Amino acid sequence: MTTLYNLLMIKVEIFLSILKLFNLKIRKFVNERKSVIQILEKEINKNEKYIWIHVASLGEYEQGLPVFKHIKSLYKNHKIVLSFFSSSGYNTRLNNPISDITVYLPLDTSKNANKFLDIIKPEMALFVKYEFWPNFLKSLNKRGVPTYLISGVFRENHWFFKFYGFWMRKVLRSFTHFFVQNNSSKQVLSKFNINNCSVMGDSRYDRVMELLNQNNEVPYLKNFKNNKTCIVAGSTWRKDDDIIIKFINSNSSSKICWIIAPHQINLNYIKELQNQIELNSILLSELNFENSQNINLIIVDSVGILTKLYSYADISYVGGGMGKTGLHNTLEPAVHKIPVIVGQNFKNFPEVSELINLNGIISVNNYQSFETKIIELIQSSHKRDKMGKINFEYIQNNIGASEKVISYLNEKK
Numbered sequence: 001m002t003t004l005y006n007l008l009m010i011k012v013e014i015f016l017s018i019l020k021l022f023n024l025k026i027r028k029f030v031n032e033r034k035s036v037i038q039i040l041e042k043e044i045n046k047n048e049k050y051i052w053i054h055v056a057s058l059g060e061y062e063q064g065l066p067v068f069k070h071i072k073s074l075y076k077n078h079k080i081v082l083s084f085f086s087s088s089g090y091n092t093r094l095n096n097p098i099s100d101i102t103v104y105l106p107l108d109t110s111k112n113a114n115k116f117l118d119i120i121k122p123e124m125a126l127f128v129k130y131e132f133w134p135n136f137l138k139s140l141n142k143r144g145v146p147t148y149l150i151s152g153v154f155r156e157n158h159w160f161f162k163f164y165g166f167w168m169r170k171v172l173r174s175f176t177h178f179f180v181q182n183n184s185s186k187q188v189l190s191k192f193n194i195n196n197c198s199v200m201g202d203s204r205y206d207r208v209m210e211l212l213n214q215n216n217e218v219p220y221l222k223n224f225k226n227n228k229t230c231i232v233a234g235s236t237w238r239k240d241d242d243i244i245i246k247f248i249n250s251n252s253s254s255k256i257c258w259i260i261a262p263h264q265i266n267l268n269y270i271k272e273l274q275n276q277i278e279l280n281s282i283l284l285s286e287l288n289f290e291n292s293q294n295i296n297l298i299i300v301d302s303v304g305i306l307t308k309l310y311s312y313a314d315i316s317y318v319g320g321g322m323g324k325t326g327l328h329n330t331l332e333p334a335v336h337k338i339p340v341i342v343g344q345n346f347k348n349f350p351e352v353s354e355l356i357n358l359n360g361i362i363s364v365n366n367y368q369s370f371e372t373k374i375i376e377l378i379q380s381s382h383k384r385d386k387m388g389k390i391n392f393e394y395i396q397n398n399i400g401a402s403e404k405v406i407s408y409l410n411e412k413k
Contacts, residue, residue, distance in 0.1 A: 001167035005134060009109045032087065036103045040119045043101045049078045052122035054105060057089035059329065060128040064150050066206035066402035068098045074406060081120055092304045108133040117143060126150055134171045141174035149178045150405060151203050154185040161192060179405050201401035208335040209399055216311035223292040228257040229314045229378055234306045235263040235328035236319035241273060243367045249278045256378060259309055261300035263319060270299050307332050314384060315377050317341045330361060335395050337388035339377055360390035
């Protein structure tokens with residue numbers, strides 16, 4: 001199976017090199033990775049020691065950030081190379097407080113993996129949550145590089161643990177240690193005789209608590225809110241936007257203001273949204289002192305500021321759960337002591353299930369249930385406060401995951 005995987009990667013590489021001639025998105029994907037080796041050859045200092053951290057995208061970066069900060073402090077004599085798989089994560093966090101060098105992850109071929117690691121020569125490697133690249137992991141293992149998975153989640157129905165996933169289970173043994181989020185993940189690994197594992201919890205709780213201490217000010221939003229009840233809909237997709245816009249058009253009020261932050265910043269789609277909304281709306285990039293008090297709806301046309309926007313909210317809606325694109329981070333608004341509304345698809349998010357049971361999060365499955373629940377929240381500040389307190393206390397009770405990782409690494413140092 002390993003041979004088949006490597007053949008597949010070679011074919012993918014050839015296929016992408018052809019497709020890039022006809023597709024701008026694929027051309028960008030290929031070109032972005034073409035320069036990685038040259039960047040590393042230029043930036044890596046052979047007299048320095050390096051730690052390599054890899055994340056898929058922005059969400060995994062934010063999840064691992066509390067751990068990364070501790071590592072940077074613990075290993076003061078090391079430089080950090082941070083790699084992203086997605087362009088959204090790379091572009092948003094190209095400049096960050098953690099890494100000395102930030103690059104894309106090259107395609108997972110044996111040649112790329114060996115060249116990448118030959119240049120960096122990392123003394124430690126860390127991956128976050130779901131990142132399993134066989135050639136990179138095998139090459140790290142052959143070099144004897146301590147390799148860790150942070151905030152891992154494993155489920156028995158994952159293809160790794162089917163009969164045809166035996167070769168990938170061998171790849172998993174390349175990890176020096178697994179820091180998993182829960183006992184069920186540890187039990188799954190143990191069932192397959194992978195016992196180099198400990199339960200750390202989820203470092204997202206540590207990360208969202210840090211959000212309260214950052215500068216959350218967004219220019220002119222205080223004027224925009226102006227004592228109105230503010231509803232922030234974050235990381236929304238079309239199915240989310242459909243019910244939100246229907247409600248806005250049917251229930252406009254001068255006492256309510258809205259901020260909608262689509263998951264994908266596509267100006268054509270944003271223009272389409274504006275055309276559907278009957279309220280006067282404006283793009284966040286157009287907001288200024290003069291117009292900030294004359295409108296009741298903002299559509300966000302930039303990335304990387306959603307966590308700040310939630311600090312202005314009295315009610316939040318988190319997108320992705322109304323369809324099947326995947327629910328986005330509910331902890332980011334919850335830490336601001338506000339109620340959270342989500343769609344019906346949250347099966348793989350245990351914190352959401354727990355907070356629904358605790359009455360801190362509300363799940364809706366259609367327009368009627370959304371309308372009923374959001375009107376209840378708009379009309380009752382007491383209910384909003386009660387739900388917000390539940391959410392904040394839940395997060396407070398789950399912090400400490402990053403300390404467990406650092407404690408382990410400190411012992412091994």
